[in-house]
Amino acid sequence: MGSNNEDPSSSPSHPLLEPHSPDSQESFIHISYNHGPRSFKDLPFFILFLLFSLSTFAFGIFSIFHRNPNYPASLSSFSFNPTTQTCTTSTSTSTTYFLLSLNSTYYSSNFVEDLTWTLVITFILSIPICWLLLLFLKHYTKHLVYATLPFFIVIPIFLNVYWFVVCTVSSTCSDVFPMVYRILVLVFLFLVIGVIVWILVANWHRVELTISIIGVASNALSWNLGLFGVLPCLTIGLLLYYVPMVMFMVFATFNGKVVPKGLEGDEIGCVWKQDSWVPAYFALAILTMLWSATAMVEAQVYVISGTIAHWYFSKDDQVPRKSITNSIRNAFGPSVGTVCLSGLLMCVVRMVRSAVDSARQEDAPGIVNLILRCCVNAFLAAVDFLNKFTINFAAITGEAYCTSARMTYELLRRNLLSAVFVETISSRILAGIIFVLSAIYTIVVCVILKTTTSLGSDSYLVAALAWLLLIIVLGFFVHVLDIVIDSIYVCYAIDRDSGEVCKQDVHEVYVHLPISRSSRQSNVVTRILGV
Template structure:
């Protein structure tokens, strides 16, 4: 795979501690009664290097898999019940009127016929509009697919062969962009009458100096941790090389997303038909009586069940995709030199829907809970509830949720590599972060920002190209119609 100096070659495990202790080791304490040889042998028994488990794996976290299956089966069972026991009077609710003689709602034939005519006209209009929309959507998807393939390939080759140049070119932007924004804000506020009146010159200078101090701290952090920048270069290079050796991931991951959408279709249909379960009742108004639809008591509970099932399934699918990526890359990374691993993608797929499915369900449940709590916190923040206590609580909750998210990222990677249960993988993650927290955070921050910047540049270029191609096609169609 090239010379040993190539940064894209396999290197030592990037998160392994530079110390002599093996990875995920327990701290050893010197004992006066034991010799150095005994300490080393005991250390070797306690410590273990992380490696890819390519053998058979046992089922882990089965209770969470069973709980997830109960949610799914309940959603489908009650959905089928909703279709079978639906009330066909719901679509013609507007045709029902109150009958004083029977003190109930009865169907008015005249309203029903007019409603059916309007429905047919609406269907015709909708079909004509939808046909044009589908045609335009198909062209958009075709152009997107044709242009995305070379762009993705170019991005992968760029990261594979010019990793160090890209990272070193992107790092100055972490300094240049904040400096530009700081100076731009100061000049714009000085020239603006309203801003200059609201903020005196002393305050503006104070904020300017403070922001430059923060930028100086960022520069100092980069200089002190320059060896971790080299680690980031190595990790991005290895990841790019691994993706180039496992190109089937670009087909498997979209297929999993399509499978999730197909899985959502019946649940959405069930939720629509659940609305049909109920009856038409008389509503007493001040001006008289009217007819309204009253749902069965179990319908709101089914909506909650179906929504929770969909949220959990979506989070679990994201974790499953991460598991497949981590398992595939780890299988390649820990294989022998010049040897292509067999079934590098089929094995993680079999594990994610087999022995590790419970771990995926547990991880997806945690992510789902974190997102729901974060949404609740954001909703509470939008209400502008006063008080320093509420502000402190929101900060603490956000910090806790961020920590859980960060921990879960590494945990699912360890589960994909070792095949251990979620708690065992979380323990490995704790050992990793306890010994290499700064390296993990630094690499995570730098690499994610660099990749986000590269994706932004490519997305902007892609948008310009797609816009140009679309305008060219539209112009060609107009010219053809004129001729």
């Protein structure tokens, strides 16, 4: 290795991490962050995406001009004319739109006003809450995690005792659920809580490492706060892109005519029959919208990864400039085909997984169905493994999707790094933190509504909606932080592969990551055989 810093893999504490042999060093290409201009990759998939989008817009415009101006607001105004063998009407049946409003008997003006103000205040407060959360995760990660971890145990205990007391007090529940069974369930749930405590204690060393990883990622995100302005703008752009598509689908339903149809007995009625191309257009529009959504998600991952990589590979005393702009330019420029391909794969995976879940709910019998579901699940797991870190790597190097997938796998395999540990533990801890914070906020909101308003039991509904809004905003924050963790992981692997240390504080944390099991086993076999 060509760095003056000591390589952790050669230290006595890592006996299995041996230096690469000269033959292996010649077999792989040096990987680094691509600062310069990039060439276009995976263009055929961008062209395919354009064809889907243009076709959706073209047929949508056609549906507007080809719609039936006499689309019936109600078929009751039509009757079958036996003389002409057609459906006719004597009244004007021009297209009419009806808007349904909330019934004032169900929702009073006070409820709507309190709900509106609660949601507005929650959204405004969510911004400083996210900022404070990032600040605490950056400087006081250990304190925040240790303060929220007990709630992972306290909340289940509270719920367990609460249901037992309520069921004991209620005569109806006591009659249906005898005391002996209630005690058995209570003890069983306490045993489950005990297992959770044991898991936390047994993996305490991993929690300590995850705390350090979250702290490093929070520091990286604090240097690139502009991402919180760019990413929502990309989401808004996607919604604006959806508006004409939804409008086209509405107008597509107006393409057809009223035709006679036989009903019960000899009676003939009138029904609306859509043109034959309308169902196909719906399928095209829905597929385009799904592909656009997954492509936008991958584009956001690309922008975050490119921005974090620019920060990682810059000097410590240098403030990153135009890193977000360059990442956006690369995502929607040279790498737009890669983003479209990654989005297409994720779209297909989600559609297939949804179909498999639907088939599982139907519980179709037969060994063939069982084998088919197992094969499909194995295929989806392979695609997920292939896609893991691929778009992050593409954002860093500018390579094509397939090349990035292969090089990412080789990069992690060469450096004996696991692709599982960082994702599972850090994501769950962060999810637990935002759940606890949002739950505390919801309790405070509920108490305030109970004491200052006359909503009564409706205050629980308002508090629940406030909790939902806050958990969505905090979930977006955690989603960004998860991507930052993955991006730093890939940057660290590139550093480790080339023997360099661009960010010393990152290496001091990530060097303690566990070794990949498959690589460890293959290395042990190699030592035993003496190869």
